[in-house]
Amino acid sequence: MERGKEASYSQSCRHRLASRFPSAKVSTSVMVVVLLSLLTFKWTEFMSVASYAYNSATFNSVKQVGDEDEFAFGILGVPWCRTRTKNMVNWTRAELLQELFVFVEIYKTRPIVNNSNGMGFDHSFGLWFIARKLQPVLAIESGVFKGHSTWVLRQALPNVPIVAISPKHPGHYARKGSAYVDPNCQYFTGRKFTDFEDIHWSSVLTEHNVTDASAVLIFFDDHQNQLRRIEAVRKFGFQHLVFEDNYDTGTGDHYSMRQICDQYHVPGGGHDCSDGEHEALVRMRRQGRWEKAINISELCGDDGDWWGVQGYARDNFGHKHRKIPHSQHFENGRYVEEILDAYWEVPPAASPLLTDQTRYDPARTVSPILLSGDQALFQELGLEDVPRNAFNAYTQMAYVKLLIPTDPEEDLLYQQVPSD
Numbered sequence: 001m002e003r004g005k006e007a008s009y010s011q012s013c014r015h016r017l018a019s020r021f022p023s024a025k026v027s028t029s030v031m032v033v034v035l036l037s038l039l040t041f042k043w044t045e046f047m048s049v050a051s052y053a054y055n056s057a058t059f060n061s062v063k064q065v066g067d068e069d070e071f072a073f074g075i076l077g078v079p080w081c082r083t084r085t086k087n088m089v090n091w092t093r094a095e096l097l098q099e100l101f102v103f104v105e106i107y108k109t110r111p112i113v114n115n116s117n118g119m120g121f122d123h124s125f126g127l128w129f130i131a132r133k134l135q136p137v138l139a140i141e142s143g144v145f146k147g148h149s150t151w152v153l154r155q156a157l158p159n160v161p162i163v164a165i166s167p168k169h170p171g172h173y174a175r176k177g178s179a180y181v182d183p184n185c186q187y188f189t190g191r192k193f194t195d196f197e198d199i200h201w202s203s204v205l206t207e208h209n210v211t212d213a214s215a216v217l218i219f220f221d222d223h224q225n226q227l228r229r230i231e232a233v234r235k236f237g238f239q240h241l242v243f244e245d246n247y248d249t250g251t252g253d254h255y256s257m258r259q260i261c262d263q264y265h266v267p268g269g270g271h272d273c274s275d276g277e278h279e280a281l282v283r284m285r286r287q288g289r290w291e292k293a294i295n296i297s298e299l300c301g302d303d304g305d306w307w308g309v310q311g312y313a314r315d316n317f318g319h320k321h322r323k324i325p326h327s328q329h330f331e332n333g334r335y336v337e338e339i340l341d342a343y344w345e346v347p348p349a350a351s352p353l354l355t356d357q358t359r360y361d362p363a364r365t366v367s368p369i370l371l372s373g374d375q376a377l378f379q380e381l382g383l384e385d386v387p388r389n390a391f392n393a394y395t396q397m398a399y400v401k402l403l404i405p406t407d408p409e410e411d412l413l414y415q416q417v418p419s420d
């Protein structure tokens with residue numbers, strides 16, 4: 001979509017939102033108006049929205065066994081990465097709603113209609129939203145596949161160069177179906193493929209006239225150990241990262257931010273591997289309902305090792321994995337906490353009661369933008385026209401802002417996890 005059209009569409013959406021929520025401007029007052037106009041939902045849901053600065057601390061309590069609602073969000077804990085600075089991302093629900101109106105129309109024009117094995121609706125919106133908010137001077141993506149995420153970045157950043165890294169060029173997929181190849185993108189693909197960590201970034205930034213690495217946004221969807229990726233980006237002074245597959249503890253094929261931050265001392269973090277205990281019983285019940293919910297024996301290895309995936313830090317699509325002791329996992333969490341400035345998980349667009357999604361378990365998820373009572377808003381947004389399976393790929397996409405290293409010695413805190 002051209003910039004002008006997008007802007008005028010955005011304006012018209014703002015008018016629609018403003019007529020729905022008079023005096024709508026992105027401010028605290030609109031939050032109040034939005035909240036008042038949505039007072040049809042249950043008290044528990046209201047509490048979740050009221051704390052919609054996305055601070056996980058609100059999701060740390062596990063309800064009593066037998067008390068849980070299959071659609072209740074966060075009742076099995078949502079471990080949230082702590083930051084030394086205690087900074088939080090203050091993107092509000094009102095802003096997310098406003099941008100959803102714009103994005104639904106853009107999503108309808110996607111060139112790759114079926115992006116299975118790639119991003120669905122929730123993460124496409126999340127990436128677009130974050131990129132629009134940050135307005136970087138250059139975007140880098142690692143893990144391109146057919147090019148859907150490149151297209152999403154392009155919609156958010158019409159004039160910004162993109163650098164895309166992936167073993168195969170997206171054009172490769174055009175032979176069998178749809179693909180997106182961007183005209184203003186430097187591809188490190190095919191014979192030019194080089195892993196992110198081996199690219200000479202100072203030369204690439206110079207080529208694009210970028211003098212400030214902290215004005216660059218990096219999007220990782222390459223299924224590599226995210227701790228390894230963080231270590232690599234810090235060497236070049238990059239600060240703004242989005243991780244697509246931020247897998248929950250016990251799941252997925254790489255050690256993720258969510259897994260690293262799942263610690264006993266973090267609200268909503270840590271696990272109890274005892275059979276027959278509270279967590280085991282709740283998990284057992286939820287497993288029948290949600291495809292990605294795992295029971296306690298899948299969560300915990302033979303020795304009761306629950307961190308990462310049964311005590312392993314996985315890497316490179318699960319082809320590599322290394323068992324790490326709990327002390328190492330704890331140190332990894334400490335290291336990340338020391339170097340993080342902000343952490344934010346993209347919320348799902350809408351409750352599964354509206355989207356019919358069947359995969360992620362709300363019990364381990366932040367509250368969605370639209371709650372179960374928001375049927376009218378769901379329709380007004382046009383979300384009913386989005387194919388139902390596009391809501392099945394949510395894996396806690398995270399925006400991560402790193403502090404600029406001041407003292408190279410500080411990274412010695414971290415004993416690197418060998419990836420093999």
Ligand SMILES: C[S@@+](CC[C@H](N)C(=O)[O-])C[C@H]1O[C@@H](n2cnc3c(N)ncnc32)[C@H](O)[C@@H]1O
Nearest residue numbers: 118119142143144145147148149165166221222
């Ligand atoms: C899940 S797909 C990416 C989906 C894509 N971002 C989307 O939704 O449109 C993962 C991609 O990462 C690529 N990949 C594998 N190893 C990689 C590496 N070391 N660096 C970058 N990409 C890698 C795969 O070939 C695959 O295309």
